[in-house]
Amino acid sequence: MFDKAAFAGHESVHHFFDAKTGLRAIIAIHSTALGPAAGGCRMWNYTTSDDALVDALRLSEGMSYKNAMADLPLGGGKAVIWGNSKTEKTPELFRALGRAIATLNGKYWSAEDVGVSVHDMAHAAEETKFVAGLPGKSGDPSPVTARGVFLGIKAAALRAFGGDDLNGRHVAVQGVGHVGAYVCGHLAKAGAKLTITDVNQEALAQVAKDTGAGVVAPGDIYDVAADIFSPCALGAIINPETLPRLKARVIAGGANNQLSTPDMGEKVKERGILYAPDYVINGGGIINVAAEISGVYDPAWVEGKVQRLMETLGEVLDQAQREGKATNRVADAIARQRIGR
Ligand code: NAD
Numbered sequence: 001m002f003d004k005a006a007f008a009g010h011e012s013v014h015h016f017f018d019a020k021t022g023l024r025a026i027i028a029i030h031s032t033a034l035g036p037a038a039g040g041c042r043m044w045n046y047t048t049s050d051d052a053l054v055d056a057l058r059l060s061e062g063m064s065y066k067n068a069m070a071d072l073p074l075g076g077g078k079a080v081i082w083g084n085s086k087t088e089k090t091p092e093l094f095r096a097l098g099r100a101i102a103t104l105n106g107k108y109w110s111a112e113d114v115g116v117s118v119h120d121m122a123h124a125a126e127e128t129k130f131v132a133g134l135p136g137k138s139g140d141p142s143p144v145t146a147r148g149v150f151l152g153i154k155a156a157a158l159r160a161f162g163g164d165d166l167n168g169r170h171v172a173v174q175g176v177g178h179v180g181a182y183v184c185g186h187l188a189k190a191g192a193k194l195t196i197t198d199v200n201q202e203a204l205a206q207v208a209k210d211t212g213a214g215v216v217a218p219g220d221i222y223d224v225a226a227d228i229f230s231p232c233a234l235g236a237i238i239n240p241e242t243l244p245r246l247k248a249r250v251i252a253g254g255a256n257n258q259l260s261t262p263d264m265g266e267k268v269k270e271r272g273i274l275y276a277p278d279y280v281i282n283g284g285g286i287i288n289v290a291a292e293i294s295g296v297y298d299p300a301w302v303e304g305k306v307q308r309l310m311e312t313l314g315e316v317l318d319q320a321q322r323e324g325k326a327t328n329r330v331a332d333a334i335a336r337q338r339i340g341r
Contacts, residue, residue, distance in 0.1 A: 006057035009341065011037075012107075013056070016100040023096040024083065026052055027108055028060035030076040033339045036106055037077025038132075038286070038293065039063035040113030041097065041121065043085040052082045062257070063286075065335035066279040070309050072290045075339070077108045085115030091123040098127030106130055111289050138292035141285030144302060146182030148284030149254045151310040152276050153187070153228060156252045159317050160274045161227070167191030172226035172248065174218075175233025176200075176207040179254040179282075183232055184211045197221040198233070222246055229253070236260040238275070243267055252276035265326030277331035280313045 001007055011032060016025045029037040039060060046052040056078055064076025081097065083089075101110050101124060111133035112118050118135050125131040133141060153171070154164040161169075170193045173180055177198070184194055184207050194213035197220070198204040208215050216224060222245040229248040231237050235257035243264065251258070251273055258278045259265055268275045287305045291297045316334065320327040 001053060001057075004054060004057065006054045006061075008057070008061045010057060010060065013053070014100070014104065016097075018096040018100075021090065021093045021096040022083070022088070023081065023093050023100070024049070024052075025079055025081045025097055025100055026056040027079045027100065027104065028053075028056040028077060029104075029108055030057075030060040031064040031339050031341070032075040032107060034068060034075050035073035036109055036130075036293075037063070037075040038067060038072075038109040038111070038289065039076060039078040040111040040133075041079035041081065041116050041124075042113040043081040043083055043089070043115035045084045046080075046082050049082060052080050056080045062279055064339055065332065066283050066286055067290075068335045068338040069280045069312060069331065070283040070287050070290070070305065071312075072287065072305075074109070074286075074290055074293070078113075079108070079110050081116070089120060094120045094123035095127050098124035098131065101130050102128035104130070109293055132292045133289045134292075138288050138297050140178065141288040142178035143182050144288040144306060145179050145254055145282055145285035146186065147303075148287075148306045148309060149179065149183050149230070149232070149252070149281055150186035150190075151307065152281035152313050153183075153230065153250070153252045155310050155314045156250045156274055156276045156317065157228065159314070159321070160249045165190075168193065169228060170195065170224075170226040171228040171230055172216075172221055172224040173197075173213075173230045173232055174221045174237065174253070175231070175255065176203050177233065180230075180232030181207050181210075183230060183254060184213060188212065195221070195224045195226060231255040231258050238264050238268060240264075240267075243271065246271070246273065248273065250274050250276070252281055253278075254282045256282065259328060262328060262332075265328035269320075269326045274317065275327050276313060277316060277328045279335075280309065280316060280331050283309050
């Protein structure tokens with residue numbers, strides 16, 4: 001583990017096995033410098049346990065940066081369950097995960113992530129209090145994530161176009177799931193012209209109907225002559241194959257890990273495109289979860305934090321411009337400085 005490129009001075013990494021339920025889980029804690037580590041639990045059918053470990057290491061480091069940029073009293077951590085989320089999920093599996101989380105005595109707070117629902121995490125919460133984002137509590141973080149993404153798009157538009165009025169701006173949105181659908185709602189209300197795509201035809205038709213958006217096939221979204229490209233689906237979609245096709249001057253969306261590799265940040269900049277670093281613009285959801293962790297859920301505090309985070313995004317974009325650097329490098333440097341790395 002210590003020799004892996006993804007190992008970034010993690011404080012601790014915990015492996016759990018439960019024979020009765022078949023739970024195989026890894027909880028990676030990157031940093032608790034700013035507070036208890038917080039980050040969701042992912043369930044994925046990794047090919048090898050090594051792949052699971054590398055994913056846990058990368059994701060937990062990313063959570064340290066995200067939480068630091070949102071100025072939350074939280075460190076970075078992440079849980080991964082090695083298994084098929086379509087066929088292997090049981091309430092008992094998540095109770096076993098809850099018992100695993102409990103052994104860390106509050107050093108790590110969990111929530112849902114890819115392959116895991118809030119209802120799954122409710123079973124984990126039967127065994128430990130260190131689970132947030134539960135039904136009946138702060139609930140689905142997606143609307144707050146989307147609100148942040150919308151404000152972040154405006155902050156990026158202000159820098160790229162000299163004004164943040166989105167009336168008449170053409171935005172291409174990739175993915176109209178939980179986050180993307182809400183982002184489209186905000187954009188439509190602001191008068192933006194929308195082109196959307198999704199592999200889920202039902203979701204696509206619904207959002208097109210609600211917002212008047214035009215629709216393209218998933219593979220065609222990179223060629224749309226839009227002002228702004230908003231990735232709200234998958235990771236690694238800014239890569240050597242897609243970047244030359246983009247016509248947009250701004251990339252700003254909710255998806256995690258948008259750049260296939262960090263050096264794509266420089267490539268994006270060379271093409272004259274302004275990139276809003278993903279873990280800054282999509283931090284609204286973790287702010288919502290943090291409000292629940294704090295013990296007092298206050299929507300006004302959440303909104304204030306989201307607005308402040310988008311000011312931070314503006315500062316990152318301005319500093320990158322001043323120093324002639326890629327925006328992701330500037331964000332990384334600020335985040336590392338905040339966690340003392
Ligand atoms: P979701 O699963 O609800 O939505 C993702 C959508 O993308 C789905 O509708 C899916 O059909 C679509 N999609 C999948 N493959 C696609 C493809 N090849 N082309 C086009 N569309 C495709 O997930 P979500 O909660 O909306 O999250 C979206 C992204 O935002 C993810 O990367 C997630 O990690 C990130 N994110 C979400 C939150 C949150 O609060 N939900 C917070 C931070 C980051």
